Amino acid sequence: MTLPTSEPLPPEDSTLPPARRRRQRRLLAPDTTDEQTAMLEQLVTRLTPSFDFLVFSFICGLLTGLAALVNSPALFMLAALTAPLLLPVIGLSLASIIGSREFFLRSLVSTLIGASLVFIGGALGGLAAMQFNSVMVQHAYLHAHFSWYDFFLLALGGGLTTFFTIRNNASNRLYVANIALAYELYLPLSVAGFGLVTGSKGLWPDGLLVYGVYLAASVLIGVTVLAFTGLRPMINLGYTLGTTAVLVGMCAVVAFSGVETARHFQVALPTLVPSPTLAPTPTNTPTRTKVPPTPTITRTPTPEPTYTPTVTFTPTTTPVKAWMSAETGGGAFVRKTPGYSGALVKSLLNGSPLFLLPEATEADGKIWLHVKSPDGYEGWVLQSVLITATGIPTDTPTITPTPPG
Template sequence: MNQYNSKATPDDPDRLPPARRRRAHRLLAPVEVDERAAFLDTVAHRASPSFDFFLFSLLAGAVIAGGFLLDAPAILVLGALLSPLMAPAVGVALGTVIGSGRFFFRSLVGLLVGSLLVFLVGWLAGYAVRIWLPLPLTMAHYHAQLSWFNFLVLALGAGLTAAALARSAHSAVLPSVALAYGLYLPLSAAGIGLGSGEMFLWPDGVVVFSLHLAWAAMFGAFTLAIIGFRPLTLFGYTLGGVVVLVGVLLLIGITGAGAVFGAQMALPTPVPTATSTVTLTVTPTLTPVPPTATSTLTVTPTLAPTATETPTPTATPVLALVVAGESGGAHLRAEPGFQSPSLALLANGTLVQVLPGDIVEEGGGSWVHVRTLDNKEGWILATLLATATPAPNW
C-alpha cells in the first residue's frame, strides 16, 4: 500500500485551484501561513514610530508655522518635504485591516504624539503674532477649511504610501509627503489660531485634521486589503468594520455640525460681492385742467403743472475697497484693536460702507467703523481701505 508522505496545507500554492493560484500571484502578501506572519512582522516594524519620526515632526512643524506667519506657500511645501515618513498613519491602517487592536492603538498614539509636537510649535508661533504686528494669516485660514482637492490628494497619498511601505520603507518617502501635507498643515494652523486668539481658526483646524486622519486610515486600509492583507482572526473583521463605521459617522457628524450649532465649521467664509442697484429719480408730471364753457367765450384746455414733493437730500454713503497688498485680505474685528475677535476675513477688492463716526485710535492703529454688503458691522484698519473721495473726519 502506497502512502502519500507530503504534507499539504490549505495555503500551499501548489495545491490551490488554478483560479486561486493566479489571484495569489497578483497579491503582494505571501500566501503561506509562516511567510505571511513573517511578512506582517516586517511591515509592522516599518510602520512603527521611531525617534526620527518625532524629531522630524518637530522640525517640520517649525517650518510649517514659519510658512503660515509669512503667508508663503513655498515654505509650506518645504515643511511637508521635511516631514518624516508617515509610517504610523499606515500603521493605523494596517492595524485596522489585520484586526490587531494593540498595534492599531500603538500606531495611533505614536501619530498623535508627533501631531501634538506640530500643534505645540504652531501654538508658540501664534504667540509671536501677538508680539509682532498683526498678520492676516491668509494661508492658515485656507488650510483650516475643507476641500475636496485635499481629500483627493490624501486618498492618493494614503494608498500609494501603504502600497509602497509594504514593499520597502525607502520607496514610501515621496507619497508620504502628501500625507504630511494633509495632516500637519491644518494642525499647525490650529495651533497658530489658539496661540493668536483667532476665534474660529483652531477648532476648524482640529476638525480638518480629524477628518483627514480618518480618510487616510480608511483608504490605507482599503489599499492593504486589495494587495492581500487579511485579518488574522475573526475578531479582526469586527475591528475593521467598527473603525470604518466610526470614520463614516465622524464624517457625517462633523459636516452636519454647522446646522446643529448654527455656525460654519471648517467651511470657507463667503465673500460678499458688489451688486448694482437702480436709483429712482422724482420727475414732475403735468395734469390737464378740464375746460369750462360760458355763453360768450370758449376756453381752450390748458396744461398746468402740479406741485410735487421735493425729495429730501440724504447723505451719500461713503464706499471703500479693501486693499491689503500682498497679504490678500483684512480682518473685520468686533471692536477696535488687534486683540479683538475677528468676525470675517475680507479679501482684497471687497466693497464696504464706511459708517459715520470718528476714527478710533487703538493699539497703534486707526480703526474705522464699516458695514459689509451682507450687513456685518465691525472695525477695520483705515490704512487697509481705499476710497474714491475722502470720508468726513478721515
Template structure:
C-alpha cells in the same frame, strides 16, 4: 530512518531562495501561514514610528507655522516635504485589518505624539509671531475649511502610500514613498498646525475648525488605507482580528460621516457668526427752527393808517455732515474692533459695515489707527488701511 528536513523561513525576504522570492513577489500577500506572519511583521516594522518621525514632525510643524505667518504657499509645501513618512497612519490601518490590538495601540500612540509635536509648534508660533494683522490669516483660513479637492488629494495619497509601504523592500522602492507621503502629510499636518496657530493667538473659531478638518482627514486616510490593505490580500490571523477590524472600521465610518454631516463645516463656517445684512441709512439734513418774537399789535388812531409788518421766515440751520466709511476686508472673520490703538479687541466688524469717522488718527509702530463710531454709537479704533471713506449724498428737503 529518514527524517523530513525542516525548512526555516528567513526573517529578511531578500534572503529567500530565488524561486520563493519570485513566488512572494507575484502574490499580493504570501499564502502560507508562517510566510504571511513574517510578511506582516516585516511590513509592520517598516510602518512603525521611530525617533526620526518625532523629530521631523516638530521641524515640519515649525516650517508650516512660518508659512502660515508669511502667507506663503511655497513655504507650506516645503514644510510638507520635510515632514516624516506617514507610516504610523498606515500602521494603524494594518493593525485594524490584521486584528492586532498591540500594533494598533502602539502606532496610535506614536501618531498622537508626532501630531502633538506639530500642534505644539503651531501653538508656539501663533503666540509669538502673530501680531494682530488679519491680512496674514488668508492661508490659515483656507486650510481650516473642508474642500473636495483636498479630500481627493488625501484619498489618492493614502492609497499610494499604503501600496508603497507594502512593496518597499529595498532602498530604490523606498524612494517612491516620498511622493505620496508628502501629499498625505500636507493634508494631515497643515490643518493640525493651523489649529495650533489659532489657539496660540486665541483667534476665535480658527482652531476648532482646524481640529475638525484634521480629524476628518485622519479618519478617512486610515479607512482608505485599511481598504487598500484588504484588497492587497491582508486578512486577520485570528477570529478576534475580524471583530477588532470591524469595530474600528465602523467607528471610523461613523466618525467621518458625523463630521462631514455638519453643514457649518462643509460650508467652511464652523463657529463663525452667521452674517446678517447691514442696513445702510440714508443721510438727511434736519432743519432747526429758530423762534421769532411776535411784534406788538399796532394801535389804531384816527390820524394813522395801519401798516403791515413783514415777518421773517424761519432759518434752516443744517447740522454738520458726518464722514462715513465702510470696512474693506475679505477676511471671513472681519476686522478687529479695539478699545485703544493696538489694545484689547472688543469685537469684530464684518466686511461692508458702515462706520462714522471721528477725525482722530494715531500712528503706533508704523501702523495708522483710525477712531470710528458704529451706527449703534459704540466708539473704538480700527486699522486705517482697512476702512474706505465714502461720500454721503444728502437728500433734498422741500
C-alpha cells in the same frame, strides 16, 4: 502583481487549483498563516515611530505656521517635504484590518502626539503674527477647507504610502507618496493652531475638523489597499472579524460625522470673500412743473410785524459703514486699544464689513478709528486699512421758536 525580484519567490504548491496559484502570485501578503504572521511582526516593528518622527512633526508644524504668516505657497510645500513618514497612520490601517486593539491604540497615541506637536508649531507662528498689524491668510485658508482636489490627493498619497510600506524595496517611492499624505494631514492641523492664536476667521476650528476627517479617510483608504494585498483577519492569531469590523466602523463614523458637522455648522467649507464696493452717490432728478400765470398786482394792507422763529441745528449722527481693505495684506487686526501694542481682538479679511464709531485717536504715529462689527464686538483699526461706502455724518436741522423780546 509580483513579489520584488530581490526576494526569492515562494515555491508554488502543485496540488493547489490553477486559480488559487494565480491569486497567490498576485498578492503581496503570504498565503500561509506562518508566513503572514512573520510578515505582520516585521510590519509592526517597522510601523513603530522613533524619536525622529516627533522632531520632524514639530518642524513641519513650525514651517507651516511661518508659511501662513508670510502667505507663501513655497513654504507650505517645504513644510510638507520636512514632514516625517506618517507610519502611525499606516499602523492604524494595519491594526484595523487585522483587528489588533492594542496595536491600534498604540498607533493612535503616536498619531495624536505627532499631531499635537504640529498644532503647537502652527500656534507659535500665530504668536509671531500678533506682532504685525495685518496678515494675509488666503493660502492658509485654502488648507483649512474641504476640496475634492485635496481629497483626491489624499486618496492617492494614502493609498500609495500604504502600498509602498508593504513593499520593502520601494523606499524612494514611499517618501514621495508620504509628501502628499503629509500635505493633506499636517498642513490643515498647523493652520488650525495658527488660527486659534490669531483669531483668524475660517482657520479655527475648520482646520482641525479637516484633519480629523482626512485622518479617518486615510485609514479607510489604507485598509482597502491592505485588503487588496491579501492581508485579512486571522482567528488563530488572536484577531477576530468582529474586532476588525468595530475598528473600521469607528474610522467610518469619524469621517462621515465630520463631514455632516461641517455641512450643518458651515465650517471648513469654502466660501466666497466679498470684495468691497462703493455705494453710488444719490443724485437729484429734476422734474417738470407747470409755471403758474403771473398774478395781478393788488394793493394789500401792510401786516403787523411778526417774530420769525430762529433755525438752530441739532446734529444727528448717521452710522458710517466701512469695509476692511488693507493694501499690503489680505486683511488686518482689530485691537482692543489703539496702537500696535493693543491686545488682539480679531483678524479680519479684506471685505469684512464694520461700522465706524465717533471716537478716533492717534497712537504710534498713526490714526486709529473705533469700530464695531455687525456681530457686536468693538475694537480699534488703522484708518489706512478701511474704506467707507456711506457719506460723512449729516446734520438734521430742527426749528426752535425764539420768544419775542
